[in-house]
Amino acid sequence: MKLVHRSRALSTAFALALAGLCASTAFAATGDMAGMSMEKTVEVGGAPMYPSKNIIENAVNSKDHTTLVAAVKAAGLVDTLSGPGPFTVFAPTNEAFAALPAGTVDTLLKPENKATLTKVLTYHVVAGKVSAADVLALIKKGGGKAVVKTVEGDSLTFSKDAKGVAITDDKGNTGHVTIADVNQSNGVIHVVDTVLMP
Incomplete structure (x- = not known):
């Protein structure tokens, strides 16, 4: 009992x-x-981007960046962009990738083109956290133009025009920042409407 x-x-x-x-x-x-x-948070591709999450954790939720995420995975850059950084990423949308000549994305995603893909992707990354205000200050300091070195090694040229902050690549193509200052735990993302080419 x-x-x-x-x-x-x-x-x-x-x-x-x-x-x-x-x-x-x-x-x-x-x-x-x-x-x-x-x-x-800032909404990108229909999903909130949380400042407490890293670049990869946020990017995978954006419906506008599925091509970029696939490219980052194919290039083996997931661990790098999940790391402490900080990094500034100029993130092209799916539409930006779709605007490339037919077959470009498929060709870049092939395993044998990993080095070229890595070169293109790291051309969209700048070491450190660079806010929109920082970019504008650099443009002002440079007399209307700012040249910034990328992780890839070549430079991007920033300026201001009627559409806002313009980015010109080494090939002379110009794109624009469409959503600025999407803060991440390991840096910041600025959404861009063009795939920049080194």
Whole structure:
């Protein structure tokens, strides 16, 4: 009889402890969600971009950047862009990739063209966190033009025109920043409407 009573007592204690654990876990999860919802997000490709997440964690949720994400994976740059950085990424949209000559994206994604793909992608990355205000300050300081070195090694030229901040690549193509200052835990993304070529 004492054994049964003790067993019931232990079961009750265990149930209470489990309930307490579940409640504290639920509270922690709710707290995390609340913290996340309080972050100042920017919507890109139909998804909120959280400053507490890294470049890759955010980019994979953007419906406008599926081609870029596929390219980053094919180039083996996921770990790099998930790293501490900080990095500034000028992220071309799916439309920007679609505007390239027919077959360009398919060719770049082939394993034998990994070096070329890596060169193109790293041409869209600048070391450090460069905000839109930083870019505008550099343009002003440069008398209307700012030349910034990319991780790839070549440079991008920034200027201002009627559409906003313009970026000119080494081939003379010009694109524009369409969404600026999408902050990440390891840098910042600026969405661009053109694939830039070194």
